[in-house]
Amino acid sequence: MTLAAATDLAATDFAAATDLAAATNEHLANVSNTLIYSAMAVYTLAFFAYIAEWLLGSRSKVGRTAAALTADQAGKAGKKAAGPAVTVQNAGGTAVLERPQVVTRAAAGARDVPDGPGAHGGDEQGDLYGRIAISLTVLAFLIAFGGVLARALSVQRAPWGNMYEFNITFSTVAVGVYLALLAMKKNVRWMGLFLVTTVLLDLGLAVTVLYTASDQLVPALHSYWLYIHVSTAIFCGAVFYVGAVGTILYLFKDSYENKLATGGKPGRFATSVLERLPASASLDKFSYRVNAAVFPLWTFTIIAGAIWAGDAWGRYWGWDPKETWSFITWVAYACYLHARATAGWKGRKAAYIALAAFACWLFNYYGVNIFVTGKHSYAGV
Amino acid sequence: MSATRDTGARTDGRTDENGTGDTATRDAGDLGAAGAQLSTAPRETVMPGSFGGARAPGVTGRLAWTGREVIGWARWIWRQLTSMRVALILLFLLSLGAIPGSLIPQSGTDETKVADFLARHTTIGPVYEKLGLFHVYSSAWFSAIYILLFISLIGCIVPRTWQFVGQLRGRPPRAPRLLTRLPAYTTWRTAAAPEEVRDEALKLLKKRRFRAHLDGDAVAAEKGYLREVGNLAFHIALIVMLVAFAWGQLFKSEGNKLIVEGDGFANTLTQYDDFKSGSLFDTDDLEPFSFVLEDFEGTYEETGPNKGTPRTYQAKVDYSVGADGKEQKKTVKVNEPLDIDDSKVYLTAHGYAPVVTVRDGKGEIVYQQAVPLLPLDSNVTSTGAIKVMDGYKDAKGKQEQLGFQAFFLPAYGGEGTAVVSQFPALLNPVLNLAAYHGDLGVDAGLPQSVYQLEKKNMKEFKDSKGKQLRENLKPGETMQLPNGAGSITFEKGVKEWANFQVTRQPGAGWALAGAFGAIFGLAASLFIQRRRVWVRAVTGPDGVTVVEMAGLGRSESAKVPEELGVLAGHLYDLAPGAPDTPDQPDNDSPDQPGNDTPEPPAVPAEGAETK
Numbered sequence: 003m004t005l006a007a008a009t010d011l012a013a014t015d016f017a018a019a020t021d022l023a024a025a026t027n028e029h030l031a032n033v034s035n036t037l038i039y040s041a042m043a044v045y046t047l048a049f050f051a052y053i054a055e056w057l058l059g060s061r062s063k064v065g066r067t068a069a070a071l072t073a074d075q076a077g078k079a080g081k082k083a084a085g086p087a088v089t090v091q092n093a094g095g096t097a098v099l100e101r102p103q104v105v106t107r108a109a110a111g112a113r114d115v116p117d118g119p120g121a122h123g124g125d126e127q128g129d130l131y132g133r134i135a136i137s138l139t140v141l142a143f144l145i146a147f148g149g150v151l152a153r154a155l156s157v158q159r160a161p162w163g164n165m166y167e168f169n170i171t172f173s174t175v176a177v178g179v180y181l182a183l184l185a186m187k188k189n190v191r192w193m194g195l196f197l198v199t200t201v202l203l204d205l206g207l208a209v210t211v212l213y214t215a216s217d218q219l220v221p222a223l224h225s226y227w228l229y230i231h232v233s234t235a236i237f238c239g240a241v242f243y244v245g246a247v248g249t250i251l252y253l254f255k256d257s258y259e260n261k262l263a264t265g266g267k268p269g270r271f272a273t274s275v276l277e278r279l280p281a282s283a284s285l286d287k288f289s290y291r292v293n294a295a296v297f298p299l300w301t302f303t304i305i306a307g308a309i310w311a312g313d314a315w316g317r318y319w320g321w322d323p324k325e326t327w328s329f330i331t332w333v334a335y336a337c338y339l340h341a342r343a344t345a346g347w348k349g350r351k352a353a354y355i356a357l358a359a360f361a362c363w364l365f366n367y368y369g370v371n372i373f374v375t376g377k378h379s380y381a382g383v
Numbered sequence: 384m385s386a387t388r389d390t391g392a393r394t395d396g397r398t399d400e401n402g403t404g405d406t407a408t409r410d411a412g413d414l415g416a417a418g419a420q421l422s423t424a425p426r427e428t429v430m431p432g433s434f435g436g437a438r439a440p441g442v443t444g445r446l447a448w449t450g451r452e453v454i455g456w457a458r459w460i461w462r463q464l465t466s467m468r469v470a471l472i473l474l475f476l477l478s479l480g481a482i483p484g485s486l487i488p489q490s491g492t493d494e495t496k497v498a499d500f501l502a503r504h505t506t507i508g509p510v511y512e513k514l515g516l517f518h519v520y521s522s523a524w525f526s527a528i529y530i531l532l533f534i535s536l537i538g539c540i541v542p543r544t545w546q547f548v549g550q551l552r553g554r555p556p557r558a559p560r561l562l563t564r565l566p567a568y569t570t571w572r573t574a575a576a577p578e579e580v581r582d583e584a585l586k587l588l589k590k591r592r593f594r595a596h597l598d599g600d601a602v603a604a605e606k607g608y609l610r611e612v613g614n615l616a617f618h619i620a621l622i623v624m625l626v627a628f629a630w631g632q633l634f635k636s637e638g639n640k641l642i643v644e645g646d647g648f649a650n651t652l653t654q655y656d657d658f659k660s661g662s663l664f665d666t667d668d669l670e671p672f673s674f675v676l677e678d679f680e681g682t683y684e685e686t687g688p689n690k691g692t693p694r695t696y697q698a699k700v701d702y703s704v705g706a707d708g709k710e711q712k713k714t715v716k717v718n719e720p721l722d723i724d725d726s727k728v729y730l731t732a733h734g735y736a737p738v739v740t741v742r743d744g745k746g747e748i749v750y751q752q753a754v755p756l757l758p759l760d761s762n763v764t765s766t767g768a769i770k771v772m773d774g775y776k777d778a779k780g781k782q783e784q785l786g787f788q789a790f791f792l793p794a795y796g797g798e799g800t801a802v803v804s805q806f807p808a809l810l811n812p813v814l815n816l817a818a819y820h821g822d823l824g825v826d827a828g829l830p831q832s833v834y835q836l837e838k839k840n841m842k843e844f845k846d847s848k849g850k851q852l853r854e855n856l857k858p859g860e861t862m863q864l865p866n867g868a869g870s871i872t873f874e875k876g877v878k879e880w881a882n883f884q885v886t887r888q889p890g891a892g893w894a895l896a897g898a899f900g901a902i903f904g905l906a907a908s909l910f911i912q913r914r915r916v917w918v919r920a921v922t923g924p925d926g927v928t929v930v931e932m933a934g935l936g937r938s939e940s941a942k943v944p945e946e947l948g949v950l951a952g953h954l955y956d957l958a959p960g961a962p963d964t965p966d967q968p969d970n971d972s973p974d975q976p977g978n979d980t981p982e983p984p985a986v987p988a989e990g991a992e993t994k
């Protein structure tokens with residue numbers, strides 16, 4: 003054993019020495035587990051409600067996309083975007099005047115396809131089930147949130163010391179992002195079923211394969227940069243995920259529209275589902291916005307990680323596998339943004355890059371922890 | 384996306400399938416300069432096939448032609464290298480190229496794993512070695528990718544900055560002839576005079592911090608230049624970060640030093656236990672400083688569920704900077720290094736160093752020292768070796784070497800319990816020693832760990848029962864070696880040691896500044912929208928003033944029509960609709976003299992890009 007190796011050994015033992023798996027608050031940990039299981043149950047109910055919404059929605063046959071794509075476009079009049087109402091004080095009372103309205107035009111060459119009506123397809127009963135599904139999602143989110151909180155309290159630290167905790171936090175944040183977008187009146191309701199399905203898978207994976215009994219954190223993880231770095235990482239991941247769902251649906255909807263535009267006849271199931279989704283252009287814009295909005299935060303996440311590494315390990319960047327994959331993910335998203343800015347790489351090609359970028363993120367999150375050993379390996383499986 | 388408008392050439396192959404290609408062409412024509420230069424993104428260039436043109440007869444003609452050809456190609460290559468497409472490809476290659484380094488062991492991080500890998504993979508190993516896959520991030524090909532990328536980046540930034548300065552010095556382009564062709568449009572008729580409307584519009588737009596000017600019958604205004612500033616700042620920040628990082632890699636150094644309480648360290652190469660450095664590092668780069676470890680302090684939770692968890696864990700040091708600097712005090716903790724210029728001193732490990740005294744057969748002290756031992760577990764059960772190399776003679780007066788295999792338990796559980804410590808603090812220290820004599824093998828010239836005994840040429844001391852001599856000592860106790868061979872004493876007052884890592888990474892401050900510059904630049908670039916607004920006010924054929932407003936963003940965005948609506952609302956207050964006209968101001972298809980083409984397709988701006 004060389005001296006360097008010996009001191010290295012000493013350093014590892016130093017980490018071990020302070021990582022005392024002292025008993026943690028068992029009771030709270032159990033409460034947390036119960037809450038997570040309950041959340042899964044409620045998510046399952048929400049899942050069925052979303053299914054009901056989609057099934058009931060299939061009764062209405064709208065076919066707007068086809069209508070839009072086959073109609074004689076030149077004959078259509080410009081549409082008005084709702085302008086802010088201007089109120090003018092008249093002698094004797096207030097009257098809302100006829101006021102100038104803003105007319106908008108699609109970019110030249112864009113397909114002029116209206117957004118689908120959503121999963122319920124305009125069906126009243128379907129809409130009702132959709133609303134029930136959202137209420138259940140809110141409830142499940144609150145329960146899951148409680149579960150994450152109880153876990154945090156039971157280990158007396160932020161709940162992201164291992165992959166189990168990371169997973170439950172991640173899915174909770176993803177649903178939170180979705181609900182926040184809904185609350186902001188964004189057109190995202192179509193996403194419900196897809197999101198809840200994957201959240202159930204994620205939680206299922208968490209409670210079966212990834213479950214880790216609560217324990218203490220190694221001292222290198224004791225830093226406020228951890229809170230900043232990991233919380234933003236989870237948040238970015240959740241947002242990237244929401245963006246990726248949009249991208250995948252964009253690809254489906256886009257090929258559907260392409261098929262219609264070239265006179266093809268898509269299958270019945272595809273028609274029923276895709277008719278109800280927003281137009282491919284809207285989906286594309288949605289995922290672009292989501293990805294672009296969170297990209298600066300992802301940049302910050304990596305920088306916060308580097309600062310933390312500088313304090314904890316004596317170098318801010320060392321090409322540790324986790325660092326490397328964060329970097330790869332970052333460059334891949336930069337690729338995506340560049341692609342969008344370059345003519346000829348927009349649309350489907352850019353969408354594939356976005357998906358590749360998200361795959362990098364996923365690999366960083368699962369793959370690196372499982373297959374690769376590095377300094378981050380203590381984020382135990 | 385405006386790239387289309389900027390270049391006036393379509394590259395999107397799908398357009399014509401939708402039958403709107405005509406609109407696009409007409410569009411570009413109608414907008415003219417109005418849509419140009421909304422960004423400074425480079426244009427795609429098409430390769431002409433030959434740059435030389437016609438070749439005049441004779442040698443001179445040939446030379447001239449070759450010259451034109453060479454220059455043409457050089458410019459073409461440069462333009463390619465600085466194009467967005469190549470930047471995209473290089474970015475893509477960069478992320479691909481980074482992958483192998485995360486999957487294959489890297490010599491920079493773990494030399495032993497690389498050796499291991501080479502031993503296990505005899506065929507593929509050498510191939511990897513040739514390809515530089517064991518040091519990807521310093522390999523020629525990886526460097527080539529990022530150097531090309533950064534050449535491309537610089538080649539991109541410089542002209543873009545120029546162009547942007549030009550745009551800032553110029554004025555927003557004049558209103559296009561047909562404002563109805565723009566993505567957001569509104570119009571109304573008013574009793575106010577055209578000049579009045581234009582004046583008010585100019586004031587309104589200026590108040591809203593548009594760069595606005597009156598040009599002919601219309602006001603032209605533009606806002607959101609910070610987007611371009613942010614984008615340029617972001618790309619420049621990337622260069623700053625790369626240079627700072629490269630600088631740090633070349634001049635960095637990192638060394639370890641284990642120090643027992645009371646001992647000191649001066650920052651020179653020879654003092655380090657081990658040392659690594661970057662290729663341009665020079666020993667003169669080591670900051671002159673020194674410090675003494677006054678005290679290591681570790682206290683631990685003694686009861687409850689977190690028993691054994693460190694409560695305080697710190698090293699008190701007295702340090703001085705420079706040859707004869709003032710002595711200062713500092714407490715170094717795990718995430719709180721001691722900062723001296725570019726160097727940082729980290730506390731990376733801790734352990735115990737029992738003080739032992741070895742006497743020879745005549746009772747003379749041949750060895751007295753604090754012996755640092757390495758911790759094995761979380762309760763600091765420690766191990767190491769005590770090597771008495773010279774000065775010792777056995778009972779018969781023969782020169783020999785002594786070795787002791789040592790185990791140290793800061794908290795021994797008592798007689799009958801396993802030889803492991805029960806707690807990390809010094810509650811019941813016990814030193815377990817096994818004694819050997821013979822040849823330590825240190826003279827062979829081979830490097831040897833100070834923590835391990837090379838027992839090949841050592842013989843065990845036997846106790847009275849003929850078994851290996853091994854005893855548990857408490858502080859103050861002595862173990863006698865058989866047959867008057869001497870003794871070893873575990874002195875009272877166990878010392879502690881701390882391991883310090885001294886790293887020097889110049890340029891870290893620049894990297895950090897670049898990083899934050901990049902974030903702010905990026906945020907500005909992604910969240911700020913660059914857009915133009917035109918307000919035209921003319922007297923219509925019937926003598927009533929017609930106001931037209933139109934907005935254009937770098938891309939379709941819901942915000943452009945929204946903002947236009949707000950602006951229109953304000954201007955409408957100042958120039959209200961003309962009363963009692965048969966032609967209502969919100970006419971769906973505002974008629975323009977000479978505009979007899981059918982209305983183009985239009986959609987609500989909702990869900991449009993923010994870009």
Ligand code: HEM
Nearest residue numbers: 336339343422424425465466467470535536539621908909
């Ligand atoms: C280290 C490599 C690079 C990274 C990480 C990077 C990253 C980015 C990002 C994230 C954006 C998005 C901002 C936006 O959409 O406005 C962007 C925009 C842009 N980049 Fe880069 N970039 C790199 C290299 C380059 C190079 C080499 C060029 C020149 C050829 C370039 C030219 C541009 C341009 C023109 C834009 C603005 C596009 C627009 O106006 O929409 N970048 N870059």
